[in-house]
Amino acid sequence: MKTALTVLTTLLLLVLLTAFSTRAKTHGNAERGRYLVERVGLCSDCHSPRDAKGEFLADKWLQGAPIPFAPTVPMPWAPVAKPLAGLPSLTDEQALTFLTTGVLPGGRRPLPPMPPYRFDEEDARDVIAYLRHPIAPNTK
Numbered sequence: 001m002k003t004a005l006t007v008l009t010t011l012l013l014l015v016l017l018t019a020f021s022t023r024a025k026t027h028g029n030a031e032r033g034r035y036l037v038e039r040v041g042l043c044s045d046c047h048s049p050r051d052a053k054g055e056f057l058a059d060k061w062l063q064g065a066p067i068p069f070a071p072t073v074p075m076p077w078a079p080v081a082k083p084l085a086g087l088p089s090l091t092d093e094q095a096l097t098f099l100t101t102g103v104l105p106g107g108r109r110p111l112p113p114m115p116p117y118r119f120d121e122e123d124a125r126d127v128i129a130y131l132r133h134p135i136a137p138n139t140k
């Protein structure tokens with residue numbers, strides 16, 4: 001009887017542990033994602049509009065912006081960075097593939113100056129969790 005209880009308790013613990021670790025894997029950490037977006041990838045440099053002084057517009061944080069510079073030689077180029085806030089154009093799985101391989105749905109790759117990031121899977125999930133509900137930093 002005692003042994004059966006021990007076995008049952010151990011099984012229950014295992015099930016719970018598996019459930020938690022799977023959850024941690026599929027649901028990114030938004031706070032860490034915020035760090036990766038704001039301080040490592042600097043996504044806002046291109047995807048967030050600015051005022052005439054070059055300061056970010058907090059109420060338009062990551063909502064897409066014209067690229068404020070151009071290449072000096074002819075080359076493929078996208079003059080506008082699309083909205084990132086809420087990740088409107090991609091599902092979680094599409095965003096995961098894109099952030100880890102650089103490939104968009106349909107095999108498309110974004111034009112420069114979008115950098116070809118290669119986040120690892122955990123970082124990509126954190127970035128996605130943050131981008132679904134981004135919080136504007138204190139710009140002033």
Ligand code: HEC
Nearest residue numbers: 041042043045046078080081082089110111112113114115
């Ligand atoms: C140097 C400028 C620049 C930076 C920095 C940048 N992007 Fe971009 N991004 C662009 C441009 C320009 C496009 C549009 C490319 C095109 O239209 O082909 C784009 C496109 C994208 C797209 C594709 C949207 C779609 O549906 O086609 C995603 C997603 C994206 N960026 C995410 C990010 C993330 C996440 C970061 C930060 C980790 C980031 N970008 C940093 C310029 C930038």
